[in-house]
Amino acid sequence: MYQVGYCYYLGIGVEIDKHKAFAYYLKSAEAGNSTGIRKTAICYYYGIGVEKNLDKFYEWLEKNSEYGKCAHCNEDNSRPAWCQSCDPDIATRWTSRNKHIDDCMKSSQLRAWKYENVIEWIPFDRLSDVKEIGKGGFGSVYSATWLDGIRKVDKINYDNAYGYIYKRAREPYSTVALKTLTGSMENNNDFLKEFKSLMKCTLNYVDMLAIYGITQNAQTNEYLIVFQYANDGSLYKYLRKNFSALTWESKLQILKDISSKLDSIHGCAYIHADFHSGNILQDQQSYIADLGLSKKNDENDSEDNIYGVMPYVAPEVLLGQKFAKAADIYGLGVIMSEMSTGQRPLDGHEFDTKLAVKICKGLRPEFVPGTPKCYIELAKKCMDSNPQKRPSAINVCNTIINWLYNYEIKKQFLEADKVIKSLPISKHSDEMYTSKIISTKLIAKAIKADSAQINLDITKI
Numbered sequence: 001m002y003q004v005g006y007c008y009y010l011g012i013g014v015e016i017d018k019h020k021a022f023a024y025y026l027k028s029a030e031a032g033n034s035t036g037i038r039k040t041a042i043c044y045y046y047g048i049g050v051e052k053n054l055d056k057f058y059e060w061l062e063k064n065s066e067y068g069k070c071a072h073c074n075e076d077n078s079r080p081a082w083c084q085s086c087d088p089d090i091a092t093r094w095t096s097r098n099k100h101i102d103d104c105m106k107s108s109q110l111r112a113w114k115y116e117n118v119i120e121w122i123p124f125d126r127l128s129d130v131k132e133i134g135k136g137g138f139g140s141v142y143s144a145t146w147l148d149g150i151r152k153v154d155k156i157n158y159d160n161a162y163g164y165i166y167k168r169a170r171e172p173y174s175t176v177a178l179k180t181l182t183g184s185m186e187n188n189n190d191f192l193k194e195f196k197s198l199m200k201c202t203l204n205y206v207d208m209l210a211i212y213g214i215t216q217n218a219q220t221n222e223y224l225i226v227f228q229y230a231n232d233g234s235l236y237k238y239l240r241k242n243f244s245a246l247t248w249e250s251k252l253q254i255l256k257d258i259s260s261k262l263d264s265i266h267g268c269a270y271i272h273a274d275f276h277s278g279n280i281l282q283d284q285q286s287y288i289a290d291l292g293l294s295k296k297n298d299e300n301d302s303e304d305n306i307y308g309v310m311p312y313v314a315p316e317v318l319l320g321q322k323f324a325k326a327a328d329i330y331g332l333g334v335i336m337s338e339m340s341t342g343q344r345p346l347d348g349h350e351f352d353t354k355l356a357v358k359i360c361k362g363l364r365p366e367f368v369p370g371t372p373k374c375y376i377e378l379a380k381k382c383m384d385s386n387p388q389k390r391p392s393a394i395n396v397c398n399t400i401i402n403w404l405y406n407y408e409i410k411k412q413f414l415e416a417d418k419v420i421k422s423l424p425i426s427k428h429s430d431e432m433y434t435s436k437i438i439s440t441k442l443i444a445k446a447i448k449a450d451s452a453q454i455n456l457d458i459t460k461i
């Protein structure tokens with residue numbers, strides 16, 4: 001249809017009529033034709049057949065689906081510098097020489113829909129300055145410089161009226177995080193399980209730390225996931241470092257962020273199952289990391305042994321019940337107490353069966369004096385012994401948003417900021433708060449013995 005407009009514009013076979021030309025361009029644009037869209041934008045820019053209108057020009061330019069032609073099939077690109085018909089397939093032309101890794105990565109590559117989110121097999125010699133920055137329950141985390149740099153698309157404005165050219169590019173080099181899993185060399189299944197969970201969440205638009213690819217340590221042969229590097233480290237470290245300066249409002253923003261992302265993970269039918277402040281990473285925003293133990297809603301048997309950091313583990317899980325979303329919410333409640341005190345929960349307790357029994361009987365971490373009442377109530381609800389009574393992640397998120405916009409409640413938090421914040425010296429090392437094996441069988445046994453003891457005591461009276 002834009003061709004008819006073209007004829008009116010140049011007077012081919014008809015009298016020149018700029019108004020009619022514009023009308024046909026607009027019709028074609030409204031039907032989604034990319035040339036029509038571009039011509040309509042130009043008419044608005046120069047005032048051809050219609051009054052000049054820069055707002056409309058930009059509006060149509062935004063809709064311009066013209067991202068140039070694909071160099072392989074010569075069709076229109078579907079995204080800047082990206083052809084959906086050719087590029088996902090081209091991205092899979094490589095090999096790690098390990099079939100499991102290849103299959104798993106390639107199935108993610110085939111689902112990529114823009115240049116920037118294509119994961120890649122990264123040769124280990126393209127990573128320099130590899131330094132260990134943390135040790136978790138299952139492996140180490142390193143920082144490194146990726147010499148090839150993160151992918152990006154540069155937008156070059158070559159003509160105000162015609163739009164942009166897009167060019168594939170990379171950062172000159174990038175700081176990235178590498179994460180290994182103990183035994184990843186022998187056990188590809190576990191290693192890839194975390195990778196698969198991450199990719200599934202990412203492809204479902206959950207705002208996770210970006211994944212750039214997988215590499216293999218040339219010396220140890222271990223496989224490592226290459227991630228976005230979170231500048232401020234774990235939430236726990238961030239709290240320690242900034243506690244006295246952190247306002248309640250910024251703490252609420254962090255909690256809002258975390259609860260909203262936890263809701264998205266739950267929305268993808270995943271349960272995190274190891275939710276603590278060492279697994280939340282701080283950058284410009286908060287990210288939920290470490291899906292190594294995550295489970296799908298339905299893959300879930302009760303187990304004799306679980307992994308976790310005891311003070312964050314919900315009582316029903318300590319007793320051997322299966323993980324459910326409500327167990328993640330319990331962890332969120334514990335994190336809320338940590339945000340109040342700046343201290344890790346149940347510091348000074350041995351993380352043994354005795355402590356587990358106490359948690360099952362209702363022991364919970366504390367809050368500092370001056371913490372607003374509504375906050376303590378919400379955190380306690382999250383840590384309710386009855387999983388059914390715990391709110392959902394989206395409920396927590398909405399409640400916090402409500403606080404941030406409710407003047408009366410906000411006043412309580414501003415008041416709480418006046419309380420002098422001091423950090424007690426922690427009794428435990430950080431290592432205590434990494435995930436470890438917890439025997440639910442022993443805990444259940446101890447609970448039984450404990451109630452037998454109570455019965456015995458009662459009969460004595």
Ligand SMILES: [Zn+2]
Nearest residue numbers: 070073083086
């Ligand atoms: Zn193509």
